[in-house]
Amino acid sequence: MSEDLNQKISQFMDNELEHADAIELLAALNAQPELQHKLHRYTAISHALKNQVYLKVKDDFSANIAEQIQQESVPVIEQAPSFKQTYQWLALAASLAIIAFIVDQSFNTQLFKPAATLQMAQRWLPEQSDLNKLIGQYLKEHSFDAYAKSDADDKPYGKVTTYNQK
Amino acid sequence: MINQPRNSEQLDEELVSRVQRGDKAAFDLLVIKYQHKIIQLVNRYVKDPSEAQDVAQEAFIKAYRALGTFRGEAAFYTWLYRIAINTAKNYLILRTRRHSNYQLDIQEVEAIGNEPQLQGMDTPEQLILNEEIITTLNKAIEDLPEEMLLAFKLREFEGLSYEEIALAMDCPIGTIRSRLFRAREAIDKQLTPLLE
Numbered sequence: 001m002s003e004d005l006n007q008k009i010s011q012f013m014d015n016e017l018e019h020a021d022a023i024e025l026l027a028a029l030n031a032q033p034e035l036q037h038k039l040h041r042y043t044a045i046s047h048a049l050k051n052q053v054y055l056k057v058k059d060d061f062s063a064n065i066a067e068q069i070q071q072e073s074v075p076v077i078e079q080a081p082s083f084k085q086t087y088q089w090l091a092l093a094a095s096l097a098i099i100a101f102i103v104d105q106s107f108n109t110q111l112f113k114p115a116a117t118l119q120m121a122q123r124w125l126p127e128q129s130d131l132n133k134l135i136g137q138y139l140k141e142h143s144f145d146a147y148a149k150s151d152a153d154d155k156p157y158g159k160v161t162t163y164n165q166k
Numbered sequence: 167m168i169n170q171p172r173n174s175e176q177l178d179e180e181l182v183s184r185v186q187r188g189d190k191a192a193f194d195l196l197v198i199k200y201q202h203k204i205i206q207l208v209n210r211y212v213k214d215p216s217e218a219q220d221v222a223q224e225a226f227i228k229a230y231r232a233l234g235t236f237r238g239e240a241a242f243y244t245w246l247y248r249i250a251i252n253t254a255k256n257y258l259i260l261r262t263r264r265h266s267n268y269q270l271d272i273q274e275v276e277a278i279g280n281e282p283q284l285q286g287m288d289t290p291e292q293l294i295l296n297e298e299i300i301t302t303l304n305k306a307i308e309d310l311p312e313e314m315l316l317a318f319k320l321r322e323f324e325g326l327s328y329e330e331i332a333l334a335m336d337c338p339i340g341t342i343r344s345r346l347f348r349a350r351e352a353i354d355k356q357l358t359p360l361l362e
Contacts (some may be wrong), residue, residue, distance in 0.1 A: 019184070054299040090254055
């Protein structure tokens with residue numbers, strides 16, 4: 001039995017032991033200190049062959065770590081964003097950037113330039129000629145001299161335009 | 167059960183995956199597998215053998231806590247190696263701050279790690295004992311039967327798997343498994359009197 005376990009230690013060192021057997025071996029190692037000593041010696045031999053130093057590890061080295069690990073929670077796996085998710089975010093960011101650019105261009109060229117504002121007003125106001133007539137009529141009827149004395153409909157219209165520009 | 171030959175990295179990946187799923191025993195296997203390498207590595211920085219083992223333990227605990235961030239982009243040992251080096255460097259810096267006004271900077275710590283030395287050999291007695299052990303070890307290897315010696319060398323120095331050794335020596339995997347075990351037993355038997 002012991003020889004069988006010693007052979008499994010030898011296999012484990014060589015990465016030739018299946019996981020189920022390795023777990024079995026681990027249980028045996030925890031239960032039998034002499035097996036731990038054997039493992040330490042085999043490992044130290046392998047190490048000494050390559051480094052010319054025989055390294056003696058404390059007998060309770062791995063047991064101490066196992067004890068501390070038992071008090072720790074299971075490590076939480078941090079998911080890396082998948083390529084698909086990354087692609088979707090990139091597409092969204094690119095779309096937002098394009099929209100922001102277009103909106104910016106629109107504001108810069110049309111809304112906040114005084115000349116552009118005047119052009120817009122001029123395009124808009126002639127359509128309001130009926131309204132201008134009504135305003136002129138209203139002013140005449142309500143004795144606003146400055147406007148009532150005007151003969152043409154254009155003058156009140158011009159003043160209204162000027163007001164709008166301010 | 168027939169054991170499929172696998173390389174070290176595949177086995178590590180499987181063990182890491184099991185730890186990430188809550189199998190803490192799998193981490194014990196990783197500790198057992200790498201404890202010598204990590205202690206030796208830490209010894210290059212922390213020259214006291216006992217302290218080096220404490221620092222190595224700390225490195226393993228840190229690795230366990232950080233295992234959630236391990237995604238297998240590098241081999242597990244490479245990742246563990248970096249954690250161990252950083253733990254050793256931090257330990258050295260903190261120890262120097264505690265014991266003197268002189269502060270060790272990171273370049274000096276790097277230089278310590280590159281110094282050639284016999285790790286953990288603090289006293290002349292330890293140096294003599296190590297020399298004796300290495301001499302006995304070399305003699306024990308020379309005394310191995312030829313086929314056992316060849317299998318042992320192919321495994322230890324060339325890093326071949328059991329299957330590759332079996333192919334090279336034209337014999338069953340079971341024979342190789344047995345030869346390697348017998349070789350280790352024979353060497354261990356000769357070393358035991360020196361280690362007790």
